[in-house]
Amino acid sequence: MWHGTLRSDPVTSVTVRVPAKVNLQLSVGPRRDDGYHDLVNVFHAVSLFDEVTATDEPATDEPAATGTDGPAATAGDAPAAASGTAASGTAAGGSAACEVTVSVHGDSAGLVPLDGENLAVKAALALAARAGRPLRVHLAIRKAIPVAGGMAGGSADAAAALVACNELWGLGLSREELMDIGAGLGSDVPFALFGGTAVGTGRGEKLTSIPVGGEFRWVFALAEGGLSAAKVYGECDRLREAAGEQVAWPRADEALTAALAGGDARALGAALVNDLQPAALMLCHPLVRTLAAGRENGAVGALVSGSGPTCAFLVDSEAGAVNLASALRAAGVCRTTVTAHGPVPGAMIVPA
Numbered sequence: 355m356w357h358g359t360l361r362s363d364p365v366t367s368v369t370v371r372v373p374a375k376v377n378l379q380l381s382v383g384p385r386r387d388d389g390y391h392d393l394v395n396v397f398h399a400v401s402l403f404d405e406v407t408a409t410d411e412p413a414t415d416e417p418a419a420t421g422t423d424g425p426a427a428t429a430g431d432a433p434a435a436a437s438g439t440a441a442s443g444t445a446a447g448g449s450a451a452c453e454v455t456v457s458v459h460g461d462s463a464g465l466v467p468l469d470g471e472n473l474a475v476k477a478a479l480a481l482a483a484r485a486g487r488p489l490r491v492h493l494a495i496r497k498a499i500p501v502a503g504g505m506a507g508g509s510a511d512a513a514a515a516l517v518a519c520n521e522l523w524g525l526g527l528s529r530e531e532l533m534d535i536g537a538g539l540g541s542d543v544p545f546a547l548f549g550g551t552a553v554g555t556g557r558g559e560k561l562t563s564i565p566v567g568g569e570f571r572w573v574f575a576l577a578e579g580g581l582s583a584a585k586v587y588g589e590c591d592r593l594r595e596a597a598g599e600q601v602a603w604p605r606a607d608e609a610l611t612a613a614l615a616g617g618d619a620r621a622l623g624a625a626l627v628n629d630l631q632p633a634a635l636m637l638c639h640p641l642v643r644t645l646a647a648g649r650e651n652g653a654v655g656a657l658v659s660g661s662g663p664t665c666a667f668l669v670d671s672e673a674g675a676v677n678l679a680s681a682l683r684a685a686g687v688c689r690t691t692v693t694a695h696g697p698v699p700g701a702m703i704v705p706a
């Protein structure tokens with residue numbers, strides 16, 4: 355149901371900052387009839403951000419100018435670079451058409467689709483369909499979250515686009531309503547709106563907040579290429595089948611919940627678990643060395659982030675983060691490193 359809002363000064367541009375995620379526990383149950391897997395998925399939002407700016411401007415037929423913008427706001431140390439172009443996606447939303455254009459900026463902009471396959475474009479179109487009236491928007495995405503890195507970058511952009519367009523178009527939908535729309539776009543989208551630390555059940559879209567008694571510091575080792583979540587889940591099924599494994603129903607890990615509540619990095623490091631990790635390592639062997647280098651250089655916890663190939667290392671001090679990041683780069687086991695902390699809130703409007 356659309357709830358309209360009255361406004362005297364029309365908004366012409368809204369910027370939303372949205373975090374990446376790491377999965378602290380990713381327990382994967384049996385494959386369901388719809389192809390998805392039931393999960394116990396403990397999401398943790400970290401301070402590595404994309405930004406999406408939604409602007410009420412006419413779509414042009416010409417590609418947008420290639421930009422020289424700096425990187426999106428990030429706590430990380432990835433080098434800056436930029437590129438961008440635009441394409442339009444148009445879809446019928448009920449009886450009303452919506453026009454969406456998109457440009458992407460950042461050092462991995464070239465890896466992001468610029469058509470109706472872009473998850474932020476899909477999100478804007480889904481929201482316009484809900485509003486049921488003709489709407490238009492240009493989405494400018496500043497990417498810092500690695501593409502196809504297992505940190506839910508596309509989902510983050512979809513969540514940011516939902517929040518930004520909801521505000522730009524004055525739709526007045528609640529966060530819960532946006533999360534419902536987001537769940538139709540991808541399993542990770544609702545969490546990018548929810549933020550903090552939360553357990554996701556079902557395919558990861560049913561969220562419950564988890565209390566956290568402190569801040570955790572992370573070093574992420576970004577890889578050269580990407581991995582497809584669908585392929586990694588498929589490989590996980592294949593490995594389990596080959597091993598004749600009886601797949602158990604996933605359960606919440608009490609040691610992990612206690613470590614989070616106590617803000618205890620060492621206990622959390624010992625409890626980190628990712629059932630997709632063997633599959634990600636099978637599809638991307640060099641990650642074995644990356645994880646080993648992290649463990650040898652002071653990480654109190656190490657795992658593949660979600661479907662990978664980003665590796666996540668938990669550290670217990672700021673100095674530990676700096677040392678580990680430089681050791682990983684010196685060892686040549688990653689493309690670059692990013693340091694971040696968590697938990698942080700989900701997609702938020704940046705005040706004008």
Ligand SMILES: C[C@](O)(CO)[C@H](O)COP(=O)(O)OP(=O)(O)OC[C@H]1O[C@@H](n2ccc(N)nc2=O)[C@H](O)[C@@H]1O
Pocket residue numbers: 377380389390391392393395504506509539540541542543556557558583584585587660661
């Ligand atoms: C690996 C994670 O990132 C962990 O948070 C997510 O489970 C993946 O979330 P996502 O990329 O948003 O995934 P979706 O776009 O919903 O689904 C992509 C594909 O991943 C697989 N998939 C995803 C979620 C899930 N619970 N079971 C699955 O098997 C399915 O093959 C699906 O076709």
Ligand SMILES: Nc1ncnc2c1ncn2[C@@H]1O[C@H](COP(=O)(O)OP(=O)(O)OP(=O)(O)O)[C@@H](O)[C@H]1O
Pocket residue numbers: 465466467471472473474495500501502503504505506507508509511512542580581583660661662
């Ligand atoms: N806005 C977007 N940003 C990045 N990738 C996008 C976007 N929209 C669509 N994609 C496509 O989605 C694919 C997966 O990208 P994404 O960065 O979301 O992966 P991921 O972080 O591994 O996802 P997850 O952790 O949710 O499984 C990319 O290869 C790209 O083709």
